[in-house]
Amino acid sequence: MTIKKLITVRGSLIAAALALLGSAFFVLPASAQAFDDCPAGQLCLYSASGGGGTQRAFSVEDDGTRYDASWDDATLSAKNNTPYWACVYVDTDFGGLLQTIKPGNSDEYGDDPRFAGKISSHKLVPSRAHCFTGYERCPDNRVCTFTEAAGRGRMTVHMPMTDPATKNYGNAYGAEVAPVSVWNRTARHVCFYPTEKFTGTWTDPAAPATTYGAYVVLKGDSTTVPAPFAGTFRSHELVNGTSECQ
Structure with missing residues (x-):
């Protein structure tokens, strides 16, 4: 009688263990x-x-x-x-x-x-x-500037116009944050300047005797703006040839 009872108890424990094991395989997290x-x-x-x-x-x-x-x-x-x-x-x-x-x-x-x-x-x-990258947002035939590298961050789509005073065909930025990256999706080259008057030069801090004129982004090109130009653009104009840059 004792042996039979022990076998019954062991059988119940094994069945319970198998039931728990089976549930572990079928219940999803x-x-x-x-x-x-x-x-x-x-x-x-x-x-x-x-x-x-x-x-x-x-x-x-x-x-x-x-x-x-x-x-x-x-x-x-x-x-x-x-x-x-x-x-x-x-x-x-x-x-x-x-x-x-x-x-x-x-x-x-x-x-x-x-x-x-x-x-x-x-x-x-x-x-x-x-x-x-976020350049893909820029529509065709526009110059797009971005507040972060590689076309990321807030994008400004520029509609070029002729400045009444300087006659340059482009855009001045006013109080807008200077671009960190650019895509030129137009059929013209773009000349960027450090002033709102479509003029100015840059000095290389590593070589103070070296100055640069307009920063040019060729038609169809995109770029993250390098030093010493990064964070300094205040205007740009569209030109047919780079020799037209101020």
Whole structure:
């Protein structure tokens, strides 16, 4: 009788252990279940970790340069359910620090103070390399200037006009922040100057005896402005040949 009872108890324990083992293989983590609500072809941003909280879904056609006040700086996790790379940024206009998300992957930001509740823009792109540039926003036949390197940050699209005093065909910037990068998508070359009067020269701090005239961006070219020109542009003009620069 004692032996039979012992066998029965052992059998019950083994059955219970097998039941627990089986459940371990079939119960999905809560975070995986939460991210499952992201529709195909969408980048989903969530207001809580693990795909929880409120969800906002974006397609590749949606404008991700900035969010409305109810969603700005609200993201704590994300799911990229698209065939594209997703890029998320802490500033509007694809500016500031960034994170990339592979197609099909999810990401968490709640434990990273650099990104937690700070994401303000995103885009979906063909490759990871596209996350590090924003030049593609510039429309054809325009000069575009940007507040960050590689065409990132706030973009200004310049509509050239003839200055009534100097007769230069271009734009003066007034109080606008000096460009950090430029794309010249026009059929003319662009001459940049350190004054609003389409004139001026630069001195190289490393070689004070060396001065430079206009900084030229050839037609079709883009660039991040190098020293000693960085942060100093106050005007530009469009010319047919570089010899026309002041």
